[in-house]
Amino acid sequence: MTDRRRIAEIGAPVVVALLFLAAWEAVVRLYAIPVYLVPSPGVVAATLVRDWTLLFASLRVTLGIALTALLLATVLGAAAALLFVQSRWIELSLFPYAVLLQVTPIVAIAPLIIIWVHDTRVALVLCAVVVAIFPIISNTTLGLRSVDPGLLALFRLHDASRWQVLWRLRVPSALPYFFGGLRIASGLALIGAVVAEFVAGTGGQGAGLAYQILLAGIQLNVPRLFAALFLITACGVALFGAVLLASRIALARWHESELADG
Amino acid sequence: MQAARAEPALEARALGKRYPNGALALAPVDLSVWPGEFVTLLGPSGCGKSTLLNLVAGLLAPSSGTLRWWGEAERPRGAAGHRIAFVFQAPTLMPWARVRDNVALPLALARAPRDARDAAAAQALAQVGLEGFAAHLPRELSGGMQMRVSIARALCVEPDLLLMDEPFGALDEFTRQRLDADLLALWARRKLTVLFVTHSIQEAVFLSTRVVVMGARPGRILADHRIDWQGARDDAFRVSTAFAEHARILSSCVASAGAAATA
Numbered sequence: 001m002t003d004r005r006r007i008a009e010i011g012a013p014v015v016v017a018l019l020f021l022a023a024w025e026a027v028v029r030l031y032a033i034p035v036y037l038v039p040s041p042g043v044v045a046a047t048l049v050r051d052w053t054l055l056f057a058s059l060r061v062t063l064g065i066a067l068t069a070l071l072l073a074t075v076l077g078a079a080a081a082l083l084f085v086q087s088r089w090i091e092l093s094l095f096p097y098a099v100l101l102q103v104t105p106i107v108a109i110a111p112l113i114i115i116w117v118h119d120t121r122v123a124l125v126l127c128a129v130v131v132a133i134f135p136i137i138s139n140t141t142l143g144l145r146s147v148d149p150g151l152l153a154l155f156r157l158h159d160a161s162r163w164q165v166l167w168r169l170r171v172p173s174a175l176p177y178f179f180g181g182l183r184i185a186s187g188l189a190l191i192g193a194v195v196a197e198f199v200a201g202t203g204g205q206g207a208g209l210a211y212q213i214l215l216a217g218i219q220l221n222v223p224r225l226f227a228a229l230f231l232i233t234a235c236g237v238a239l240f241g242a243v244l245l246a247s248r249i250a251l252a253r254w255h256e257s258e259l260a261d262g
Numbered sequence: 263m264q265a266a267r268a269e270p271a272l273e274a275r276a277l278g279k280r281y282p283n284g285a286l287a288l289a290p291v292d293l294s295v296w297p298g299e300f301v302t303l304l305g306p307s308g309c310g311k312s313t314l315l316n317l318v319a320g321l322l323a324p325s326s327g328t329l330r331w332w333g334e335a336e337r338p339r340g341a342a343g344h345r346i347a348f349v350f351q352a353p354t355l356m357p358w359a360r361v362r363d364n365v366a367l368p369l370a371l372a373r374a375p376r377d378a379r380d381a382a383a384a385q386a387l388a389q390v391g392l393e394g395f396a397a398h399l400p401r402e403l404s405g406g407m408q409m410r411v412s413i414a415r416a417l418c419v420e421p422d423l424l425l426m427d428e429p430f431g432a433l434d435e436f437t438r439q440r441l442d443a444d445l446l447a448l449w450a451r452r453k454l455t456v457l458f459v460t461h462s463i464q465e466a467v468f469l470s471t472r473v474v475v476m477g478a479r480p481g482r483i484l485a486d487h488r489i490d491w492q493g494a495r496d497d498a499f500r501v502s503t504a505f506a507e508h509a510r511i512l513s514s515c516v517a518s519a520g521a522a523a524t525a
Contacts, residue, residue: 150354153321157348158368158419159339168370172358254358254399 039223044230047223055212055224059231062193062208065121066239069128070189074182076129077136084137085144085170095141102134106192110199120200124208127199128192135184143177144170176255179247186239194232209235269333270294271423271455272318277327279313286480287313290327293474293483295457297422300449302458302470304512310481311459315427318457319348331423340372340419347416349426353408355400355415361387362396365414386414389448406437410444417448426458430465442468446495463516467508468495475515485515 021041027033028040035043048055080098084091110127117123147169155165197210207215209228216225251257278290288310295301303311316322317329320337331338331346338344347368355364363370365386366379374382380396387396390410400408409429416424430438442465449456460466466473467489475485489508491499499505 148354150350150352151356154348154350154354154367155371157319157321157346158371160371164371168367169356172356175358254401 036220036222039226043223044226048227048230051224051227055209055227055231058207058209058212058228059235061206062190062197062210062232063235063238065124065128065193065197065208066190066235069125069132069193070182070186070239072125073129073132073136073185073189077133077181077185078140078178080133080137081140081144081174082166084141085166091141098134098137101130106131106195107199110196114196114200121206124193124196124200127196128189131192131195132185132189135181135188136178137181139177139181139184140174143174146177147173175250176257179243179251182243182247183240186243187236190232190236190239270330271297271299271332272457273330273333274314274318275328275330277314277317277324277329279310279317279322280325288317288481291483295423295455297455298453300446300454300456300458300469300471302460302466302473303476304460304463304466304473305476305481305484305516306461306478308481309476309478311476312427313481314476315425315457315459319346319425321348343422345419345421346423346425347419347421349412349416349424349429351428351431353400353405353412355408355411357400359399360396361392361398361400361403361411364400364411365396365418367415368419382418383414386418387411389417390414390444406433406441409433409441413441413445413448417452422455424454424456426456428459428461431460431462438465443496445469463509463512464500466512467505468500473508473512475512477516484518485512487512487515 025040025042028038039047080094084095106127109130113126113130114120114123117126151169152165155169160168193208194210197208198214209232212228213225213232216222216228272293272295274291274293276290276292277288278286279288280286291314293314303314305311313322317324328335329337332344334344338346356367359367362380362383365383366374369379369382384393384396387393390413392407392410392414395403395407395411400411403411412429430441433441445456446469448454456469458466458469470489473487473489474483475487476482477484487508491504493499
């Protein structure tokens with residue numbers, strides 16, 4: 001039963017992808033659409049192989065920035081949430097600024113950050129952190145507060161310290177919320193990294209995938225543009241998959257969201 | 263020890279609770295619970311029985327009156343002979359922790375070492391008939407078994423006073439009767455003092471040595487009824503005329519209060 005489900009889980013989307021690619025290839029050939037408008041999947045694949053050295057170097061840069069940003073956002077976001085639940089006053093005074101960070105478009109702040117921070121890589125990481133951190137802060141804060149009131153009463157009855165309530169009750173209760181935030185943040189970190197690079201426009205050795213897209217667009221090298229786009233998507237899927245895996249490892253034992261037959 | 267025996271485990275004098283919004287949850291009541299008693303607070307919802315229990319547990323602060331535990335005005339904090347445990351309406355278990363760690367939670371909070379905790383948990387689980395389930399997670403157990411884990415957690419601290427807030431209210435009738443019987447066996451064996459809350463007249467008669475009937479709006483004590491049954495509390499007791507008579511008296515107390523409230 002679970003084997004059949006797994007086959008369906010992986011097989012069905014793969015079939016959709018194959019059908020889509022076949023249709024794409026067919027339409028491009030049938031109407032003889034020029035390569036600089038829409039390249040066929042075959043041409044994109046060939047470009048991916050041909051330009052692999054160039055694209056792989058960019059992939060490493062973009063993935064590195066997104067991963068570093070996600071890691072930083074996770075640590076800083078969780079720390080902020082832990083700080084917020086220490087007192088209502090801290091949360092009331094600081095939470096609006098977290099919201100401010102969230103609602104200000106990153107394209108508008110990115111130029112400032114790039115001007116202020118000398119090292120471009122650091123600037124890009126900072127931009128991506130700004131984008132990715134909010135869901136982690138807000139979800140984790142919500143989770144730390146969403147404690148079973150009965151358990152809280154039990155802890156109080158047995159004279160638990162603040163610290164014990166935090167580590168033995170609030171943190172485990174918050175984990176499902178935290179991972180929910182992390183899932184959203186994994187996508188946002190990549191978006192932040194790409195958008196910031198569009199704005200920064202780094203060239204040369206440290207060029208990421210966004211720069212390759214920008215350059216390929218200017219040069220009308222559309223197959224390469226598609227190849228870079230494909231790699232960015234692959235990056236996003238990989239990041240999301242990694243977070244999903246971490247969440248499964250942490251919660252599989254007990255939480256409804258990760259139970260196979262839930 | 264003799265002197266301590268002569269003192270009520272619990273003594274409430276003119277104890278009342280008014281919430282900040284002005285609602286009077288509990289009009290001032292007097293209540294004493296003596297060591298070894300099984301006292302049940304019986305009444306409809308909104309009669310303040312849970313409020314009274316939470317006051318006794320120290321989870322709520324009274325707005326009037328005084329409370330004494332074994333003659334002391336301070337809620338005892340885990341000293342031998344003066345231990346209090348609480349069993350909630352729901353099992354209230356930590357879903358991420360194994361049964362053993364749920365049961366030993368009070369000891370972990372008191373910073374007891376690991377092996378002492380495991381030993382105490384194993385002993386408490388044996389008392390509720392859950393040997394062999396120490397390594398399970400709560401979700402792997404049925405509702406009745408989860409409630410047993412919850413009781414084992416209360417027993418783990420070797421309580422002298424056990425407070426129970428409608429612990430079997432959410433269970434089916436068969437499970438509830440079995441747990442009632444098991445609770446009585448534990449009470450007799452461990453010489454516990456129990457303050458139990460329920461809205462079931464049958465459960466109150468079956469379990470208690472004394473039933474305190476409460477009424478609503480405002481929450482108050484209507485009657486204090488002793489169940490003087492010397493024989494075994496088993497299925498024969500459930501169908502005896504004495505049982506029916508006690509149930510009739512209690513139900514007329516509750517009914518008269520209801521009539522007075524609507525009049």
